[in-house]
Amino acid sequence: MEHVVIIGNGISGVTAARHIRKLSDKKITIVSAETDFFFSRTALMYVYMGHMKFEHTQPYEPWFWKKNNINLKKGYVSEINTDKKELFFAEGDTLSYDKLIIATGSKPNKFGWPGQDLDGVMGMYHKQDLENLEKYAPDNTTCKRAVIVGGGLIGIELAEMLHSRNIPVTFLVRESSFWNGVLPAQESAMINREIIENHIDLRLGVNLKEIKSDNNGQVKSVVIAETGEEIECNVVGLTTGVSPNIDFIKDADIETGRGVKVNRYLETNIKDVYAIGDCAEQHEAIGQRRPIEAVWYTGRMMGETVAQTICGNKIEYKPGHWFNSAKFIDIEYQTYGWVWAQPKENEARFYWEHESGKKCIHINYDKKTHEFIGINNFGIRMRHEFFDKILTEKRSVEYVLEHLADANFDPEFYKLHEPEIVAKFNKENNTNIQLKKKSWKRIFSA
Amino acid sequence: MKAIKHTGLVIFLIGLLIFTASIFTGNFSLTQTEVDNFIAEKGYKSEIIKTELSKAVVGKELNIFEFSSNVRNAFDTSNKHYDDLIAKYDAEKNWDAKGQQYQYKIYGKPHTLSYNLAKKAGSGFIKENAGLMWFLTFGLGIIGALLFIIPNLILLGQPGIKNNGIYLESPTNKGLIAWLVLIFLVSFYLVLYFMPDYIVNWTYILDPISKALNGGEASQWFVYGFLYCVIMLVMGVRMYIKYRHNKYQIIRTTSVLFFQIVFAFLIPEIMTSLNMPGYDFKNAFPLDYDFFFEWNLDSLRNSGGIGLFILVWGIVLTLIIVPVMVYFFGKRWYCSWVCGCGGLAETLGDPYRQHSDKSLNAWKLERWLIHSVLVFSLVMTLVTLYCYFTGAESFIGIKSQWIKDTYSFLIGAWFAGVIGTGFYPIFGNRVWCRFGCPLAAYLGLVQRFKSRFRITTNGGQCISCGNCSTYCEQGIDVRAYAQKGENIVRSSCVGCGICSAVCPRGVLKLENGPEKGRINPTDILLGNDVDLMKLVNEK
Numbered sequence: 001m002e003h004v005v006i007i008g009n010g011i012s013g014v015t016a017a018r019h020i021r022k023l024s025d026k027k028i029t030i031v032s033a034e035t036d037f038f039f040s041r042t043a044l045m046y047v048y049m050g051h052m053k054f055e056h057t058q059p060y061e062p063w064f065w066k067k068n069n070i071n072l073k074k075g076y077v078s079e080i081n082t083d084k085k086e087l088f089f090a091e092g093d094t095l096s097y098d099k100l101i102i103a104t105g106s107k108p109n110k111f112g113w114p115g116q117d118l119d120g121v122m123g124m125y126h127k128q129d130l131e132n133l134e135k136y137a138p139d140n141t142t143c144k145r146a147v148i149v150g151g152g153l154i155g156i157e158l159a160e161m162l163h164s165r166n167i168p169v170t171f172l173v174r175e176s177s178f179w180n181g182v183l184p185a186q187e188s189a190m191i192n193r194e195i196i197e198n199h200i201d202l203r204l205g206v207n208l209k210e211i212k213s214d215n216n217g218q219v220k221s222v223v224i225a226e227t228g229e230e231i232e233c234n235v236v237g238l239t240t241g242v243s244p245n246i247d248f249i250k251d252a253d254i255e256t257g258r259g260v261k262v263n264r265y266l267e268t269n270i271k272d273v274y275a276i277g278d279c280a281e282q283h284e285a286i287g288q289r290r291p292i293e294a295v296w297y298t299g300r301m302m303g304e305t306v307a308q309t310i311c312g313n314k315i316e317y318k319p320g321h322w323f324n325s326a327k328f329i330d331i332e333y334q335t336y337g338w339v340w341a342q343p344k345e346n347e348a349r350f351y352w353e354h355e356s357g358k359k360c361i362h363i364n365y366d367k368k369t370h371e372f373i374g375i376n377n378f379g380i381r382m383r384h385e386f387f388d389k390i391l392t393e394k395r396s397v398e399y400v401l402e403h404l405a406d407a408n409f410d411p412e413f414y415k416l417h418e419p420e421i422v423a424k425f426n427k428e429n430n431t432n433i434q435l436k437k438k439s440w441k442r443i444f445s446a
Numbered sequence: 447m448k449a450i451k452h453t454g455l456v457i458f459l460i461g462l463l464i465f466t467a468s469i470f471t472g473n474f475s476l477t478q479t480e481v482d483n484f485i486a487e488k489g490y491k492s493e494i495i496k497t498e499l500s501k502a503v504v505g506k507e508l509n510i511f512e513f514s515s516n517v518r519n520a521f522d523t524s525n526k527h528y529d530d531l532i533a534k535y536d537a538e539k540n541w542d543a544k545g546q547q548y549q550y551k552i553y554g555k556p557h558t559l560s561y562n563l564a565k566k567a568g569s570g571f572i573k574e575n576a577g578l579m580w581f582l583t584f585g586l587g588i589i590g591a592l593l594f595i596i597p598n599l600i601l602l603g604q605p606g607i608k609n610n611g612i613y614l615e616s617p618t619n620k621g622l623i624a625w626l627v628l629i630f631l632v633s634f635y636l637v638l639y640f641m642p643d644y645i646v647n648w649t650y651i652l653d654p655i656s657k658a659l660n661g662g663e664a665s666q667w668f669v670y671g672f673l674y675c676v677i678m679l680v681m682g683v684r685m686y687i688k689y690r691h692n693k694y695q696i697i698r699t700t701s702v703l704f705f706q707i708v709f710a711f712l713i714p715e716i717m718t719s720l721n722m723p724g725y726d727f728k729n730a731f732p733l734d735y736d737f738f739f740e741w742n743l744d745s746l747r748n749s750g751g752i753g754l755f756i757l758v759w760g761i762v763l764t765l766i767i768v769p770v771m772v773y774f775f776g777k778r779w780y781c782s783w784v785c786g787c788g789g790l791a792e793t794l795g796d797p798y799r800q801h802s803d804k805s806l807n808a809w810k811l812e813r814w815l816i817h818s819v820l821v822f823s824l825v826m827t828l829v830t831l832y833c834y835f836t837g838a839e840s841f842i843g844i845k846s847q848w849i850k851d852t853y854s855f856l857i858g859a860w861f862a863g864v865i866g867t868g869f870y871p872i873f874g875n876r877v878w879c880r881f882g883c884p885l886a887a888y889l890g891l892v893q894r895f896k897s898r899f900r901i902t903t904n905g906g907q908c909i910s911c912g913n914c915s916t917y918c919e920q921g922i923d924v925r926a927y928a929q930k931g932e933n934i935v936r937s938s939c940v941g942c943g944i945c946s947a948v949c950p951r952g953v954l955k956l957e958n959g960p961e962k963g964r965i966n967p968t969d970i971l972l973g974n975d976v977d978l979m980k981l982v983n984e985k
Contacts, residue, residue, distance in 0.1 A: 330606030381952035384905025
């Protein structure tokens with residue numbers, strides 16, 4: 001019986017294992033050094049905030065693995081011998097495989113700052129980071145202030161986490177506005193306001209110079225490069241992005257760039273070795289996507305796809321229309337299709353913001369053809385199916401606005417802003433789009 | 447703000463302490479005339495009960511526990527006297543004499559007999575100062591609780607899901623305080639159901655309100671009903687603040703408060719004052735398990751037009767209104783919008799919703815238990831009705847009185863009350879609704895097989911975080927469906943809407959739509975390769 005070994009028990013590896021099991025009775029082993037069982041990494045923040053216990057982040061009960069005949073092995077793979085098809089563990093043992101899937105995810109970036117390895121300096125990625133945070137920032141007497149370096153999704157989550165325990169937070173963001181490499185200016189400004197309203201000390205356009213130590217090797221303060229200001233703190237969160245977690249294969253024959261290089265079949269240069277998820281790097285970017293996508297959803301899709309290939313139904317990794325979501329403290333965010341921070345030459349934009357300043361939508365469409373390209377929605381939920389269909393059918397922005405009621409996914413009784421949104425578009429574009437009533441028929445015809 | 451909160455807590459605890467301590471106060475004694483009148487009124491034939499009761503309570507100054515014990519002993523002695531005679535004549539084979547003795551026996555629950563006497567026997571500060579005592583108990587409790595709750599408007603920060611610290615704090619994380627609350631609630635229900643005479647002092651506090659509403663004095667059930675409404679109102683304020691960003695929760699909370707206060711409490715009280723049978727028009731059989739009991743049928747038949755109307759309404763409610771509404775809106779229209787049990791669970795129980803067991807084993811247990819109770823209630827009703835119309839004492843070998851008593855005790859008192867509410871802090875707020883309620887079982891069957899209601903999963907947006915499952919009070923592993931891109935169609939879902947509220951990615955939406963496509967199993971989620979999705983999902 002063929003033995004499929006998966007290194008990494010995150011969403012990519014576990015999705016692959018589940019689908020391989022559905023398609024075959026191959027022997028499957030999932031290897032992880034981090035935890036015994038699969039957990040949702042994106043939910044770690046809720047454990048610190050007290051919304052959940054760690055066990056709640058595990059989507060499957062412990063019996064699931066045995067019942068589905070998926071072996072779990074805890075161990076740290078230190079070396080891969082692709083000739084002998086064998087893994088060597090730091091603990092000393094070995095494991096041979098017939099097919100190998102590398103799904104080791106990411107690790108937090110560090111950029112060589114002085115003091116970046118002091119006690120109390122941490123990322124927010126692994127379960128161990130959570131334990132560290134619990135140790136150094138259990139409350140606001142142990143941790144009188146925390147400084148977060150890096151304005152991305154993990155940065156703002158870490159800020160929200162610390163804020164939930166009333167720990168004062170200073171948030172150092174390199175960009176002139178939060179996440180404005182991804183978000184257009186209006187949305188970025190909205191999130192700036194949200195951060196400040198939550199009493200987080202947001203510093204825009206600043207870089208970290210160094211982290212200073214006290215006599216015990218613990219964080220004492222950070223120094224800002226631009227101003228030389230020193231901020232006293234007990235914890236420093238480094239959230240300046242992630243990169244593929246592939247140090248352990250540097251010596252193997254597997255081709256790597258920033259990540260493990262894969263073709264569209266998620267195959268590496270070595271036969272029977274695949275890579276999926278955050279650690280996989282496409283030789284050439286797919287569509288407008290980046291060669292490495294450290295996103296939950298793409299990891300899952302690669303897992304779904306590679307399982308087919310391994311089970312004999314060789315299939316290309318072809319992710320569909322881009323979508324993503326996040327939550328910025330109290331503001332939910334979803335996006336379907338592409339809305340770049342800066343409009344491209346052929347693109348026009350329509351932006352509507354609610355008077356509360358906490359909801360908005362931003363639609364990107366083609367200037368000439370009016371084809372819908374993408375939408376950002378903040379504080380309003382939208383149907384994934386609706387926009388997926390719109391993008392597939394290449395509908396126009398007018399069509400989208402006309403059917404906005406179908407798209408809405410807010411809970412029942414929520415105030416709907418569609419008439420206001422359509423009116424604004426009509427006014428700005430001298431159009432006469434009439435909002436159609438919500439139609440179950442259209443919604444479920446997909 | 448924190449200071450106000452803490453002050454509120456102290457005031458609340460003082461109110462609770464006075465309320466609890468008030469049980470232990472007061473003097474209980476009766477005059478000879480009162481005892482005589484009582485015996486005459488009840489028509490007791492026992493020749494020795496008068497002596498025994500007089501000995502027990504006349505001219506004495508007793509606290510309620512001594513009083514209760516004396517009264518119960520008096521009844522015991524009287525019954526024992528005749529039991530001995532029965533045994534004696536039995537041994538002598540003197541059947542006539544033996545048969546005559548039964549009329550002297552006094553039936554009824556000892557604590558209820560004692561309650562009836564105690565209600566007349568009490569005197570003391572509480573009875574004489576009902577208004578002041580109301581303020582010191584209910585008043586302080588309400589003021590304290592509101593002072594504790596209202597500062598959350600500011601302390602919780604911006605509107606939004608603020609479950610911060612739920613698993614870090616003792617009361618909501620099964621800590622010591624949770625266990626203390628459990629002990630208090632369980633004791634409360636045990637006393638309420640089985641030892642009502644011990645809480646007769648509470649009825650004095652509410653006598654004036656009861657008289658104003660229905661013209662009569664307060665019973666322990668009036669105390670329970672009033673307390674129920676007060677608790678739901680106060681904890682409803684907490685819901686309004688906690689979920690102030692979520693209109694579904696606001697409207698739903700308003701609805702359960704309205705149905706509890708108006709339908710379950712006020713209308714029956716007013717009906718009683720008008721000499722009608724007090725009836726809760728929303729309480730559907732088989733949750734209203736004694737609707738078809740003889741005494742109720744008789745009472746309805748003897749109440750003229752209104753009685754007949756209630757009888758017809760009760761049957762139409764269960765057979766037509768309930769399933770039709772479930773078809774259109776799901777069982778939520780009842781369980782989390784109208785029902786009193788649901789109402790308490792959604793207000794007082796909200797802080798404990800995360801404790802429901804999500805394991806597969808719990809789900810198996812749930813299906814066995816709740817459907818067993820449904821069958822139990824139906825068999826009981828069948829036996830009762832058969833006996834009612836034929837005059838028989840039993841049917842298919844089951845004694846009517848026995849099965850009614852057993853159901854009332856096991857399901858009505860222990861399951862719904864003591865366990866259902868008492869265990870909130872440890873097992874979550876819907877233990878009864880999930881494992882025991884026969885009406886929920888019935889609604890659930892309709893919801894599962896013939897309804898437009900579902901929780902829609904938003905394509906591939908789920909990140910498996912687990913907030914939905916954690917906060918599902920019915921123990922549904924919502925995430926298991928959401929992460930597969932599948933809609934949630936489960937018989938136990940009461941549609942509280944919290945899974946949708948706590949979802950950080952906008953994945954879940956409660957909605958009523960066409961039946962087609964309601965159940966949509968998928969293997970490959972939306973967002974991946976279209977061909978692959980087609981290939982795998984359509985298999």
